[in-house]
Amino acid sequence: MAGFRAVDRRHFPLDDIPSIVRLFKEQLESSSEPDLALLSIVVGAVENSLTCNRSVSVQKETDTLCEHKLPAVQYHITEALYSKFHALIKGAVDLTQYSGSKYATRELVKKVSDVIWNSLSKSYYKDRAHLQSLYSYLTGRRLDCFGVAFAVVAGCQVLGYRDVHLALSEDHAWVVFGEGGSQTAEVTWHGKGNEDKRGQPVGPGMGSRSWLYVNGCPVICTRPMEVAALVSAINPSLSATSDAMEVALLQQELLWLLYDLGHLTQYPMAIGNLSDLEEVSPTPGRPPCSTLFQEAAMSARTYYKNQHVYPYTYQGGYFYRHKMYKEAFESWANAADVIRLYNYSRDDEEIYKEFLEIANELIPHIMKVVSSGHSAHSILKDPECFAHLIRFYDGICQWEEGSPTPVLHIGWAKPLVNTISKFDADVRTQVVIECHEDEICNNKSSSGKGTAGNTKYLNNKYLNNNNYCKMREGGGGGNSTRDIIRSLESRV
Numbered sequence: 001m002a003g004f005r006a007v008d009r010r011h012f013p014l015d016d017i018p019s020i021v022r023l024f025k026e027q028l029e030s031s032s033e034p035d036l037a038l039l040s041i042v043v044g045a046v047e048n049s050l051t052c053n054r055s056v057s058v059q060k061e062t063d064t065l066c067e068h069k070l071p072a073v074q075y076h077i078t079e080a081l082y083s084k085f086h087a088l089i090k091g092a093v094d095l096t097q098y099s100g101s102k103y104a105t106r107e108l109v110k111k112v113s114d115v116i117w118n119s120l121s122k123s124y125y126k127d128r129a130h131l132q133s134l135y136s137y138l139t140g141r142r143l144d145c146f147g148v149a150f151a152v153v154a155g156c157q158v159l160g161y162r163d164v165h166l167a168l169s170e171d172h173a174w175v176v177f178g179e180g181g182s183q184t185a186e187v188t189w190h191g192k193g194n195e196d197k198r199g200q201p202v203g204p205g206m207g208s209r210s211w212l213y214v215n216g217c218p219v220i221c222t223r224p225m226e227v228a229a230l231v232s233a234i235n236p237s238l239s240a241t242s243d244a245m246e247v248a249l250l251q252q253e254l255l256w257l258l259y260d261l262g263h264l265t266q267y268p269m270a271i272g273n274l275s276d277l278e279e280v281s282p283t284p285g286r287p288p289c290s291t292l293f294q295e296a297a298m299s300a301r302t303y304y305k306n307q308h309v310y311p312y313t314y315q316g317g318y319f320y321r322h323k324m325y326k327e328a329f330e331s332w333a334n335a336a337d338v339i340r341l342y343n344y345s346r347d348d349e350e351i352y353k354e355f356l357e358i359a360n361e362l363i364p365h366i367m368k369v370v371s372s373g374h375s376a377h378s379i380l381k382d383p384e385c386f387a388h389l390i391r392f393y394d395g396i397c398q399w400e401e402g403s404p405t406p407v408l409h410i411g412w413a414k415p416l417v418n419t420i421s422k423f424d425a426d427v428r429t430q431v432v433i434e435c436h437e438d439e440i441c442n443n444k445s446s447s448g449k450g451t452a453g454n455t456k457y458l459n460n461k462y463l464n465n466n467n468y469c470k471m472r473e474g475g476g477g478g479n480s481t482r483d484i485i486r487s488l489e490s491r492v
């Protein structure tokens, strides 16, 4: 649409959270598609005014939630930026070049990606905050890697293509297009120092088994889920240690609107974002954040073959912050059960850092804290805690097996040895180690091209009955947990 619909104009000026929620609600419930450019410009303007300007207005203590006034988003500013985006896209893409098909072609998608890509400012710090919205793009010519992918989808919407949608893994974004969303295309970069693969289909399919492409189980967005992605990408941080409260409250309200409309059901990370916000500032009458973290994990199991890691690290982080250490061990073991199916490759640094922090910071901290106490109920006397930790470490070991890049090094072994040796032998012997082969792991070892620990992998199944966990010895060599445990036994 060339300009704002008349209905949109009357929402302005947007000077508080309810007025922005009303605009989103109307966009999401109106007959035609929600307008990604309009919504991204609006939330980008609010975020920018509350997090990027030095002139931070000190909120009067007397203010209650509903009186949270925002720096008003004026209609004429929004309309000018909206028209600028339309002019940029329509001016650069001659649609007569792309046959009359209603479906986008790879050339069209690549062309829109080039228009965004070539209009970005030449050099800026790509990992900075607040570079995800079209407001940032249109006022500063700066976008982060997610922002480029989002801008391409918004640009294709401006051109009238309803088949181009955002595809999201846990650390990358690309687009699907064509009949039934059957085609894929890279449209942005990933990580540092990697040549971008823009225009190419997302590859190399299952072969690489890298976490970056979540084994063929990305979140394929509908238009409302693309709105959920732009809302999830709102970044309230003012500095490394503080958030702009109004921006966080706006994000929370918009996520509840999307939740109630059912648009987060198949989007585990957005549910996780909402749970994090609820943990900090619970909304009366809403489910507790612990329930939401569980919903995120269930969503990943239901819709994405349990191939996503973050729902379990969201949940484990929550339990850790609330000193629910046994539950944290279980969530982290569940996260390791996901990563064990992958091969660690060079693009997977983000999840490597996540597991490194859990194994070498968070678990050792827990061990230190609980070692000071001497209660009979200590987790150090609980075989199920030991079993969760073994499952956690074993998952990381299996992740490494068959991978082109090694995972473990001595920096991992010391905290691991230290942790396991905190459990007495009579507790450890209650955990029967049982490993057996099954088809998934066979595929992993057959397709694994890696060198690190390239051995025949046997899956560790955990049968949790009679209050102990069975992990039966099997074949295999490399870093299988059995070898680690055996070597530990000889030292403890």
Ligand SMILES: CC1(C)CN=C(N2CCN(c3ncnc4sc(CC(F)F)cc34)CC2)S1
Pocket: 145, 146, 168, 169, 170, 171, 172, 173, 229, 232, 233, 269, 270, 273, 310, 313, 314, 317
């Ligand atoms: C348990 C954690 C460490 C806490 N926050 C986590 N996030 C994971 C990434 N987040 C996300 N939240 C919603 N949608 C997306 S799409 C995406 C990949 C990017 F390249 F597009 C990331 C992401 C939000 C924050 S994982």
